[in-house]
Amino acid sequence: MGDDRSGSDGQASDRRRILEFQIDQLRRELERLEKRHAEAIYSVAWHFGAPVRVVERAIRKMLAKPAPADAPASVATMSSAPATRPAPARRLFVDVTAIVAHDDRTGIQRVVRQVVRALYAEQDLDVAPVAVRLQNGKLWTCETYVAAETGRAQSAVDRPLEIETGDRLLMLDNSWKDFAAFANVFAEVRAKQGAIVSCVYDLIPQLYKGASVGDVPEVHLAWLKAALLESDGLIAISRTVAEELCAFVEAQGLPHRAGLRVGWFHCGSDIAPAGAGEASAAIRAAFSSANAFLLVGTLEPRKGHAVALAAFDELWRKGVDARLVFIGRRGWHVDTVIDEMTSHTEFGRRLFWFDAADDIDLAFAYDHCAAALAPSYAEGFGLPIAEAAWRGKPALCSDIPVFREIGGDGALYFRVNDAPALAQLVQDFLAGRAVADPTRVVRPTWRDAGRRIVDIVVRDDWMRTLP
Known part of the structure; x- marks a missing residue:
């Protein structure tokens, strides 16, 4: 379901988009520092800018090269002796x-x-x-x-x-x-x-x-x-x-x-069972609309909060009535996106951020969201996809391998770090043109x-x- 690309061209394109996203994050953080502390950083601005330029040149040089051939099948080992089989476990x-x-x-x-x-x-x-x-x-x-x-x-x-x-x-x-x-x-x-x-x-x-x-x-x-x-x-x-x-x-x-x-x-994927307790009033208020989309995860650049915010900014400009709810503690290198979020005209109306939530709050959020969002460009698993599916809710995910492993053909996908693509997928989902099936998502219990x-x-x- 959703954007289904394959092959080396798609992988190279995604790799380029991720690197461009990282460069953009660096620039935005530097611009924020310069705006707020212009006099303090003026004398050392070159020291900030020069490394970014060096990294950018290296990245562009690397991207210009063809993808490396498959790695050799053997590696150096600590010992050539066969491993000792352990005794039966007790x-x-x-x-x-x-x-x-x-x-x-x-x-x-x-x-x-x-x-x-x-x-x-x-x-x-x-x-x-x-x-x-x-x-x-x-x-x-x-x-x-x-x-x-x-x-x-x-x-x-x-x-x-x-x-x-x-x-x-x-x-x-x-x-x-x-x-x-x-x-x-x-x-x-x-x-x-x-x-x-x-x-x-x-x-x-x-x-x-x-x-x-x-x-x-x-x-x-x-x-x-x-x-x-x-x-x-x-x-x-x-x-x-x-x-x-x-x-x-x-x-x-x-x-x-x-x-x-x-x-x-x-x-x-199982969290607090239904009826385990009452969610906080603030959480209940944030999900009082039927079209609330949930993003769970620490605020850090790779999690894609900036992508989600840009996508919903576009939707709101188009008059789409939808809410965006972030649940996750503050991480690193996100001062810019937090400033944009908390100063947004929709903050507290159709845009919410909870930096702490227990399992009861989280279960309520999943139960009352329209869908979960997973816009990360790199993850080890994709717990919100599985947790949402366990509660019977669909997930809209960036198209990365581990999300395909968890979401399978039961989730919806959009191109990594592509805010307009996410905005379009949300519109298609709300209009019933894009349909997910949570029962086809990997959702084991603990x-x-x-x-x-x-x-x-x-x-x-x-x-x-x-x-």
């Missing part, structure tokens, strides 16, 4: 170190929270799930955290764990900056014929460096290199990410453990996700083994 340790220390309510931590709840809700798993955290170089149980997340009565205080034969350690939480601290634990797990599996949420910091902030690309790459050497398996949150991971490792020639396996699962993780980590249901 316990599945799930790392929750970061979320126990501080729950930032990020997308990664949403996955951690939901997977822990799902695993502890199961009664017939082949292994016993144990949420763990790192403390002073050792693994500890997380009884307090588990009690809070599952609603169970706390049965014990946190205690140090002894690693036993066959234990599996799933590095599910964000350990980018703390991975090395687990070195002794990794060694002990391996000495006891266990296995270490690390979760890869996306490769955006490597494939779309302009979408990241600060030293994230460097930190992420250092973590990935370490995970490739320390892990017996890597598990991604979509098949698209798993395939991107394999291609990246092979193209870059990154060393990894011999026999390193790669698998994938899909995130759950319990499905938990079972799938066990199938991979414990029963060795991997996608492939790296050479």
